[in-house]
Every structure is written in C-alpha cells, then in structure tokens.
Amino acid sequence: MKSCRLNLLLAALAAALCACGSDSPSVDSPQDTTSISTEPLTSAACPAVNFGKRPAPLTLTAATPPALQVFGVGNETGRYTAEVAARGTTAYTTTWGARTAVGNKIDIWDVSGATPTLVDSVIVSGASTLGDVAVSDDGKLLVVATERSGGSIVIFDLTDPRHPRQISRFTNQETDPGVHTAEIGRVNGKLYAFLSIDPVGSIHAKLVIVDLSDPANPQQVYSKVAGNPYVHDTFVRDGLLFVALWDDGVEIWDIGGCGTGATPAAPRVLGNVHTVGGQVHNIWWFHDASGGKRFAFVGQEGPGSIGSSSAGDIHVVDISDPTAPKEVGFYHVDGAGTHNFSVDEANGVLYAAYYNGGVRAIDVRGDLKTCLPSQQNFTTGGNITRCDLRLMGREIGVGLVELNRGVYVWGVQYLGGTIYASDMVNGIWKLKAAK
Amino acid sequence: MQAIPLVTPADPTATRSILTEGYLTQPMLMAHAGWRSLHGVLTLNFEGLTQERGELTTGAYGEGYVDRRHPHAYVHELLAGVEDSVRGTHLSLYAGRGFAPFGSDDPMVRPFEKYPVNHHLAQILERVLVVGAARVGPVIGELGVFNGDEPLSPGSPPRYSRFGDSWSSRLTYLPVRFVELAASIAQVKSPEVPDGHGLDQKKYDVYSRYDRRTADSRVYGLLEWAHTNEHASGAISTSLSSWMGEAAVCKRDAMAGVRLEGADRPEEERLADPFRTPRPASDLSNLGVSHWTTLTVALTAPRLVAKSFSARPFVEAARIHAGRGDPPGLFDADLRYGTSSMWMYSLGVRLKVGTIHDRMGRYGAAVVPEPGTGNGSNGSHNMPGMVMPGHSTNSVCTL
Numbered sequence: 014m015k016s017c018r019l020n021l022l023l024a025a026l027a028a029a030l031c032a033c034g035s036d037s038p039s040v041d042s043p044q045d046t047t048s049i050s051t052e053p054l055t056s057a058a059c060p061a062v063n064f065g066k067r068p069a070p071l072t073l074t075a076a077t078p079p080a081l082q083v084f085g086v087g088n089e090t091g092r093y094t095a096e097v098a099a100r101g102t103t104a105y106t107t108t109w110g111a112r113t114a115v116g117n118k119i120d121i122w123d124v125s126g127a128t129p130t131l132v133d134s135v136i137v138s139g140a141s142t143l144g145d146v147a148v149s150d151d152g153k154l155l156v157v158a159t160e161r162s163g164g165s166i167v168i169f170d171l172t173d174p175r176h177p178r179q180i181s182r183f184t185n186q187e188t189d190p191g192v193h194t195a196e197i198g199r200v201n202g203k204l205y206a207f208l209s210i211d212p213v214g215s216i217h218a219k220l221v222i223v224d225l226s227d228p229a230n231p232q233q234v235y236s237k238v239a240g241n242p243y244v245h246d247t248f249v250r251d252g253l254l255f256v257a258l259w260d261d262g263v264e265i266w267d268i269g270g271c272g273t274g275a276t277p278a279a280p281r282v283l284g285n286v287h288t289v290g291g292q293v294h295n296i297w298w299f300h301d302a303s304g305g306k307r308f309a310f311v312g313q314e315g316p317g318s319i320g321s322s323s324a325g326d327i328h329v330v331d332i333s334d335p336t337a338p339k340e341v342g343f344y345h346v347d348g349a350g351t352h353n354f355s356v357d358e359a360n361g362v363l364y365a366a367y368y369n370g371g372v373r374a375i376d377v378r379g380d381l382k383t384c385l386p387s388q389q390n391f392t393t394g395g396n397i398t399r400c401d402l403r404l405m406g407r408e409i410g411v412g413l414v415e416l417n418r419g420v421y422v423w424g425v426q427y428l429g430g431t432i433y434a435s436d437m438v439n440g441i442w443k444l445k446a447a448k
Numbered sequence: 449m450q451a452i453p454l455v456t457p458a459d460p461t462a463t464r465s466i467l468t469e470g471y472l473t474q475p476m477l478m479a480h481a482g483w484r485s486l487h488g489v490l491t492l493n494f495e496g497l498t499q500e501r502g503e504l505t506t507g508a509y510g511e512g513y514v515d516r517r518h519p520h521a522y523v524h525e526l527l528a529g530v531e532d533s534v535r536g537t538h539l540s541l542y543a544g545r546g547f548a549p550f551g552s553d554d555p556m557v558r559p560f561e562k563y564p565v566n567h568h569l570a571q572i573l574e575r576v577l578v579v580g581a582a583r584v585g586p587v588i589g590e591l592g593v594f595n596g597d598e599p600l601s602p603g604s605p606p607r608y609s610r611f612g613d614s615w616s617s618r619l620t621y622l623p624v625r626f627v628e629l630a631a632s633i634a635q636v637k638s639p640e641v642p643d644g645h646g647l648d649q650k651k652y653d654v655y656s657r658y659d660r661r662t663a664d665s666r667v668y669g670l671l672e673w674a675h676t677n678e679h680a681s682g683a684i685s686t687s688l689s690s691w692m693g694e695a696a697v698c699k700r701d702a703m704a705g706v707r708l709e710g711a712d713r714p715e716e717e718r719l720a721d722p723f724r725t726p727r728p729a730s731d732l733s734n735l736g737v738s739h740w741t742t743l744t745v746a747l748t749a750p751r752l753v754a755k756s757f758s759a760r761p762f763v764e765a766a767r768i769h770a771g772r773g774d775p776p777g778l779f780d781a782d783l784r785y786g787t788s789s790m791w792m793y794s795l796g797v798r799l800k801v802g803t804i805h806d807r808m809g810r811y812g813a814a815v816v817p818e819p820g821t822g823n824g825s826n827g828s829h830n831m832p833g834m835v836m837p838g839h840s841t842n843s844v845c846t847l
Contacts, residue, residue, distance in 0.1 A: 315680055316686070
C-alpha cells in the first residue's frame, strides 16, 4: 500500500511538472484518484449499468516481456484451425478454408494434460468453413457458425462434453451466404446468439439476433443491415451489445441492460466511436476485479497474408459514457496484427491472439486513460492523443514467437491459469498464463 | 460480331483433376457510329449468358473467379464522344462505360484466345468514365476519371455514386512506324468492395508494342510490365507484379504465336466451388501471393470465308508453373492442384461476321494510327464496306 501511495504521489508530481508550458493535446496525466472520484458512475442514457469508479493509475516500467511458457501442442495439420472455446478440461476448435480437407470439422481436445489430445471430432454437414465457436455460460450448449456454403449456426448439446450431439441448425435467407461470427450471451436470463452475416454481391452485411432459449427450436428476433462495409463481430454482456462495424467503428446497443425497455428484439443504439484506423473486428468489454466497467478493448484487423503477415492494433475505449465512447489508448506490435481476445479479469490481463505475432499478454489493471506525456501518442488522422500501452509497461508476456516455428494464432482463451491458443497452421497450443 | 466455340482441357486444375469444358466464349457485338465530330462506341459481351461459370483458365483470377476467367459485363463498352483537331492537336472527350486509360489492349483483341494472368494488373475495364485525350505528333496523353468498383456480375450496374473516386493516365509515344511505347499510372479506390472501404490500388504499367502489317503478313509483339500495390490506410499491404512477352507471326493468314508470362496472383479463400472466391471478402486479408509462369503457344489456321462470315480455327497449348510468391502465405500449389506444373489446351474456332475492333481500350485521339493510314479515329467513317479505323478487316492476318 505504501508503495502504491508513493507511486501515486510521484505520478501526480510528474503530471504537475508536465502540465507547465505544455500546449499539446493531452490525455489526463497520472493523478490521485481523489480528484476524479466525482466522475459519474452511471450514464443517464443507461441508468441500470454502474460503470464503477475509474481505477487508480498504475505505474509500471516498460521492459522486454518474457516468453509465456508453452506446455504443449495438439496438432491439426489436415485442416486450418480457426477459433477455440474451452470449458473444464475440454477444448473445441473449429476449422477453416481448404487445406488437404475443407474446414468442416470441429476438433474436441482433452486439455487436462500438458499436451492437448484429440478425443473426438464432428463433421458439420453442408459446410466448408466453420469460423466461430462458443460454449454457453452454463456449459450446456456449443454453438458453431458455418460460412460460405450456406450460412447457419449449428447447436450442439454438451451433456457429454467430449461428444457433442447436434440438436438443431438455424438457417434462413438472412444467414446466407455465411455466418462470419456467432457470439452467444444471456440477456435478462434468456440465451441469445448474435450473428454477423457476410455480405454477398450487392447484398449488405447484417446483424441477426436469434433466441436460443429453446435450443432445439431457435427463433430469429431481429435483423438489421450493419457495418461499413460489413459487421464483423459482437460482444454481449450485462444487456449491452457491442457491435464491430469495421470502418463505422464500434456501436454500443442497449438490448436490455439499461433498464429502459430495450430488448434484443428492439435494441436501442446508445453511442458510437470510430477508433483510429477503423477495421473494427472484435471487442471485449472489460470488468475489472474491483467492479469497474469503464474500458472496452477493440481489435483492429488490418490487411495481411494469412500464414505470413498481419496488421492491426488493440484500441482501448473509455465507455463510461456509452453515448460518447472515446478512444484513450492503444497497443501496437510491429509486423503483426491482433485477432481475438480473452481476458483474465481477476488478474487484469488481456490475452490477444496476434496471428504471426503469437500470443500477447497485456496488463490492463488500473486507469488505462492516464499516462505520462512520454507514454502518449498523438494521432493526426484521428486528432486524438492516446496512451501507448507498450510504453506504459503493460506488455507482460509474449507466447509462441520464440519457437520460430511459424504460427498464425486465430484465437485465445484464458481458463484457470492456462491459455489455449488456436493456431491456423499447427492446431491448439496450451500455455501458462502470464505472471 | 464474334463468337468462339471452345473446348479447354486443363490438366490438372483447381479440382486436382483433369477437367475438360466447352462453351461459347467471347460472344460479342461491336459497333461504331459517327456523325461529324460526334462518335459512339459499343461492345456488347454475352459471356454472362454462355459461360456464367467462367472460362477454364488456369492461373486466371478476378471478380470472384479463380482459375477461371470471369464473364465480362454485358455492356463492355458504351461511350459517346467528341473529337476535333485544333492547330495540329487531335483532341477527344469520351464518356460512358468502358476502359480506363491504362495498360495494354484488352486480351480479347490480341492473338491468343486465353487471357494472361495479368488481366487485372494490366487493364481497368467496364467502368463509368470520362476520358480525355490529346495527340500531338507522336505523343498521346490521356486522363480518365471513373468509378473504382469492379462489376459484380455481367448484368450488375456500376455504382454511379462512386464515379470520380478513381483516375488513371496513360502517355503513349510513337517513335517510329509500327512501334508504340506507353506508360500508365492509376489510382483505383476499393475495386473489390463495391461499398468502398476495401483495399485501394495504385497501378503502374509500361509496355512496348510492335505491329507491322502488309497485305499478306503481320508481325506482332508486346512486352509489358505491370505492377499493383494494394493499400490500406496509406500502407502497402500487397504488391503484385507481372512481366509478359507475346509475339505472333502471320503469313498468308496462318498465324503462329508464343507468349511467356510471369505474374503474381493474390490468393483468396475459396468457396465450396473451388473456382470461386467470396465477393466481397469479409476482411482485407488474403491467403498469400502465388507466382505463375506460363508459356503459351498458339497456332491459327487461315480463315474460311463466305461473304462477310469467317471462321478461323486455332489451337493453343500452355505449360503452367505455380510457385510461391511474396509473401507466400498459405499458398501451396501441391496442396491446391496436386502439382505445381500443369497443362492447358484450347481448341476452338473464331467465328466472325463483319468486322470487330482491331484495338480495344483506347478512344478518340488516343487510338493509335494504323501504320500507313494516318488515321486514328475510332468511328468517324462508319460506312458499310469501308475499312473502319480501329476495326479489323476481313483481309488476311487479322483476328
């Protein structure tokens, strides 16, 4: 505690010194949280969500991050591996595109040991690519998105987690030509799937919401053309839906969390932010260990060559006023771009799949919008100043790069001190979480 | 009018097996019209009706097709223009749908039936454009503005709202008779995502062309380099290059030709149909770059003529090698095709009634004068029975 107070004092002193004579745009400098304790905890537009106090700043020293310890790899070389979802001692990976075989298989792995072991697989009929996979919060359902040869979501019963049993398939004209991503989440007790539908020809991309409360009989409750040029992904939590609209940025929808009558069938748009560079691919709304809910992480997917290169940063957005979210920070890796996220919220560590850049672990504790001027970056295009998480010493682990084996990591999942990383080229990796 | 009944065996192709297909390719109706200084150009292409699945062409790509050449838009060219000469400068201004002033002639009017891989690197076509040209002595300058989006299908209209978001320019120099040197540059906005926000392209093309014709012979050659950089937020994401040399010799209406090409191809995710790719794609990434080296030999028999109808049988054979480009990404020719070396053959008859465009891709003052005629206008003498500049004739050694 003494150390923390000392840090705060030093930070406040640095802020006071830097404020003198500075005429450049700046974000807030490190300061004592007592000066910001008056910030509202809720938004008038969303009174039912308590975004919590802004956390105290955290002073860290930038250093070369250590390698994340690798336990083992479960190989999949017949198909390209896509997303990963894990629960208990079982992990599920989807497959994508065409290798020696098309990506129509779900691999089921026993991850109880150091090396994931393939215990079963499921071939999804009428599919050539399975992009996304998710396990419901109660562990009862597995939902897989199909793409390219007819779009759908396929719903499996996980009574036996190692041997999923298909119970239904949801497809209609709205889901063609493919469901690019399918997120599932509970809103006021009811389970929904949020589908990002690919565009085709002159038909625009759409967001489709499906009621999964009767998984044997899914029902579409909402559909809307979305994204510019496409909607790519969603994140649902506490009745808010975060929609990745590519170059239209991130939109925050009330779908029942704000207590104002909105539902998944009748959502209400709260606000939007255009993050620097656009190309908004995925989102994670972070709930920190103290109950703070002020920050969301946004993945940017720039252009790349799958298997070789990638581009795109992680953007930190302050959403404490969901009607006017604001980008406040970013994380950049030279020569690599981010893909999907998973967050160890108890310990405040964001894990990001980084394609050819492996897995990155980023310390996201504390106030992410407060940094020293030397840790700031002014972006002319966006006309904003943001905190650079790397310069803030937030990079605390890098995984798989040191193997020099050629990886291309699509997704990650944190689970009980372990990271599962789906690698398009090699299969599924098991790594030790960052310290 | 032209149409080509064609049979193509590809050994192997994207199915990892030998595939033989037949169709009517390049069915086209072409017309020119002129009255005083006003001119019109029309090319209707009916490939959307005869080969909607595309033409088997190993290595070809573009507009959602791969290892098949895509069918062209029904309205391939429809332009109206004005031409005039002022103090020795031939000026023209054309507007409509057609070719942006960039790169070389449409392969459709060159001595090979099969398109080279570089089609989408070396031509920009079927855009709504306004193109101005000026010719002063041996120098021709062109500037065009157009919509960046490629056609979505043969019948789909262009995005008129995007008109003017892209431009190109070409400078041509005619140093001596029969020789043509040209350099082009283009900035094309989001060609593959019609709503915009896709990758932009900056394109370059340099070519030299030789075309010497006599009453019963023709010697033709084309050397071309084309390069496209794909951009996102100002940064280059993919660079694609090609070089190509093609030559043909014709004597007493029998023609022999050879083409050697090396071209990069961006690899894209394929649909369940291995000859198709998502259009538009759902992100900005590709699967890497492949490099295609293709040697094509063509033999064309003298035409059979009956009044204004002619039939010219031909055969082409191509030896194709697919290798890894830069970056290679996931591309592996052995995985995709079962081998990296392939054959492709074409056997067909070029059927023609009347005349067809001799060159395609230039308008008005930009049309290179035919050696000996001093005439470069595209449509100012559209009288039956007359030789139309810019059109082939029924004389020997024309297509």
